[in-house]
Amino acid sequence: MLKLIKEDIEVAIEKDPAARNFLEVILLYPGVHALIGYRITHFLWGLNLKFLARFISFFIRWLTGIEIHPAAIIGKRFFIDHGMGVVIGETSEVGDNVFIYHGVTLGGLSSKNGKRHPTIGDNVVIGAGAQVLGPTRVGSFTKIGSGSVVLQHVPEYSTVIGVPGRIVFSGATTQDVADGEEAFPDPVAKDIESMLERLPQMEKEIRELKKKI
Template identity: 45%
Template sequence: MGIITTVREDIANVKRSDPAAQSAFTIFISYPGLHAKWMHTPEHWLWTHGLHGPARVLSQITRFFTGVEIHPAAQLGRRLFIDHAMGVVIGETTVVGDDCTLYQGVTLGGTGNEDGKRHPTLGNNVVVGSGAKVLGNIQIGNNVRIGGNSVVVKDVPDNATVVGIPGRVVRRNGCRVLEERSDARERHEHMPDPVREAYALSREKIRENACRIGQLEAQVAELTALLEARGVVLKTASAREEDLPPHEGESS
C-alpha cells in the first residue's frame, strides 16, 4: 500500500474515532501518534533490510519529536490510532492487528530478558486504555477492550473486556463474567483473621508461661531437697510470722 493511501486511510480513521478531530489538514499536522506510525514505515523497512543502526537512530528521532517509542522490528497493522500518543512504548516482537487504538502511557512490552518472541500479539479492533501494560508473549484476541492502568500478563479471548491488576476478564460477548466460586473461596481462605491470630498468640504465650512455671517449680523442689539434705529447716510463711517481734502497742 502506498504512503498516500495509508495517510488518507489513517486520517479518515481518526475522523471516525476521535470526536475532537477537525479538518484533515489539522489531523495531518497535529497528531503525533500518526506521525510516529508513519515514520515507523521507513524504520521498519531499514530494519528488515539489515540496516539496524540507521533504523534505531531514526526511531529515536521519532521518539524525541512524538513521545512514542516503537521498535523498528515491531509489526503494525492498518489504521492503528495512537491517541494522545505521549509515553507509548511498543516492543521489538510486538504484533498489532488492524483497527487498533492505543491511548497515552500504554506499554506493549516484555517481562524479562528472554529471547525470541517476548512481546504481545494484538488481534484486530483492540482498544488499550491509558496507562495499561500488556506484557509478555501473550495473545490478545479480536475486539478486546483493556481498561486503563490494567496489567495484562495472560492470554485474552475474543470479544472480552479486561480490567485490574493483574488483568481479569469482566465481560465477554457482551455479558458480565462472574468470578469463579473456587477462586473467591481461595482468596477468602487466605484473608488475614486478626481474632484468630490473637487467639493463637495468646495460647502460645500461655503454653510458654506454663512451661516456665513448671521449670521454676522443679528448680524450687530440687533446691528444697538439697537444703533439707544439709540439715537446713525451711520455715513456712506462718512460722516466720510467729517469730517476728510484736508491733508497738501489742501485748507481749
C-alpha cells in the same frame, strides 16, 4: 507503505471527534507523526538498514514521546490517541483497526531473544496506562481497561480490568468495539447498580430489626 500511512491518517479523523480536517491531523497529532515514522523505519528495517531505522526511531521518540520499535509488526488503521508515553516493543504484533490511548505499554518480561512481547488481535481497544506484558495474546474485539496489567492470554470479545487483569465481561460485538470505550460496561457503574437494587431489601431488614428492639 504510503497506503498504510494514508489509512492511519484517515482513521485518526474517524476516531477523534476533535479532528477537524486532514491537514490538522498531519501537522498536530503526535500519534500520527509516530506512526508515519514507524512505517518508514519498519520499511528500512526490512531492507536491513537497521542502524538508520533505529536512529530515525530515536528521533521520533524524542519528538513525540512515543516509542515504537522498527521491528514491531503493526497492521492497518492503527490509531494512538494523545500518545505520550506509549511503548511498543520489538517483537510486538498488532492487528488491524487497533485503538490505543496514551501511556500504553506493549512490553516484555524477559531479556532473552525470541518472542517476548504481546500479540494484539484485530479491533482491540487498549485504555490509557494499560500494560500488556510478555508473549501474551489478546484476542480480537477485546477491550483492555485503563490502568490494567495483562499478563495472561485474553480470549476474543472480552473486557479486561484490574491489576492483574481479569475478564469482567465477554460477548462484545463488532459494533461495540467500533463505538469505542463508551460501548462497554463500566464495572464501577455495575457495582453501584447492584447496591441500589439491594437497598430496598436492606431498608426492609433494618425496619424489622427496629421493631424487635
